[in-house]
Amino acid sequence: MADLTSAGTGAGGLGTRLARGSFLFVWACWSFQIVRLGLFQTAPLVWTLALLGAGAGTCLLTTPGVRPLSPARAVWVPVSALGLTAAAFLSADTVTHLSALSFAAYLVAFLIPRGNLVAGAIGSTLLIGAALAWAWPQGPTPGALLRLVAVPLGCVAAGVLWRFVLHRIVGRERAHRSSAARSAESSAASAEALEASPTELAAIKGLVVPVLERIAEGDVIDARMRSEVAVVEAAIRDRIRLPHLQDPGLVAEVERLRRLGVEVVLLGESSSADTPILPRLARACRSAIAPVTQGRVTIRAFPAHRAAALGVVMQTEDEVVRVQWSANGDVIAAS
Structure with a gap:
């Protein structure tokens, strides 16, 4: 046959x-x-x-x-x-x-x-x-x-x-x-997920355990602690919803802005989940959001068929800045 x-x-x-x-x-x-x-x-x-x-x-x-x-x-x-x-x-x-x-x-x-x-x-x-x-x-x-x-x-x-x-x-x-091909693809995806799960759980554990230990040791749950918990919760949410945007430098910059009080929201499309963000694109995004000190930053990953791979909207009291990049990190739209 x-x-x-x-x-x-x-x-x-x-x-x-x-x-x-x-x-x-x-x-x-x-x-x-x-x-x-x-x-x-x-x-x-x-x-x-x-x-x-x-x-x-x-x-x-x-x-x-x-x-x-x-x-x-x-x-x-x-x-x-x-x-x-x-x-x-x-x-x-x-x-x-x-x-x-x-x-x-x-x-x-x-x-x-x-x-x-x-x-x-x-x-x-x-x-x-x-x-x-x-x-x-x-x-x-x-x-x-x-x-x-x-x-x-x-x-x-x-x-x-x-x-x-x-x-x-x-x-x-x-x-x-x-x-048979769909079954093989599903099995491969399941095996990959099982292989990645321990690593992902270890990473999440590294974020959560320090905060939980401090609470268990009796640290006061004040505004500072609540802010810390919110930052950790947002980081975990980003890892689950947008694994392809977990570039170390970009993650660190997002965390820094959140600790400053900037509201950072990451949005994404599931169709992009199998394509990790390229370092050049991550650097371009990090450089764009680094000057922000207050307001809201929205980072969105677009579907694979779009010309733009990533877009950022930075809203402050004075202005709204929009930037979009291709998958290679080239600016294709800015306003």
Whole structure:
């Protein structure tokens, strides 16, 4: 099942070397039978042209590739099949099963699994119609008429079934592979999360434990302590919500501003979480917010498809400054 894709199946399996070899082998065996049965001797020139045309049609049907035949190629397959059918009619004495008609029917019917639905449908209709038009004036019995068209009708049914079944198999295989890929990605993400959890918990522990120990030792919970707790809480919140913005220098600058009393808010998009902030961008952001001593600073990470990767809005009593940078740290907007 490893090659069961739209490319691996080679246009219904008919664009492969194995298919060409198999069809040419059948053509050679059938040509030998025509000679053995004495049909070739009845009209040597007609049968020579018909056999060569059938061989050309076989090669066209099994043209190597993973796509349907081009219209310029596909149209010649029914033409070769109808030429072969005409030779069969010229050599036939009664309405019955004709091996040449059967081979011609296979050629046009298997255009359907090849992907040339219109050429296969029209060619099969013309071939069966020609057989009926040849047989009907002779007043055949129902049994004889059935023997004449049974194989051509069966070829059409086989071609349609081949295409339908292969389409279903390929569709299910693709769905299975997509599901397996999603499962593998989920497992990898879970494993990565489990691997990162101890490190992340240790980092959070390093922030929380000192404050809790001071409280446990009896430090007074005054304004200073409440400010310390707020800074630690905000840092933990940032680590959880925006892990990709945890550049050491930027984190330290945000903490410094918060201790000064500046309200710093970090916003982000989950789609950016797998792409850590680049050092140059972190430095640009840190330099922009460093002069702020009061007011509010909002740092926002934008989704990956946006031109701007990071933006900052600095609001003070006197002004509002907005800056946006690309992922590489280049300024793309400022006001």
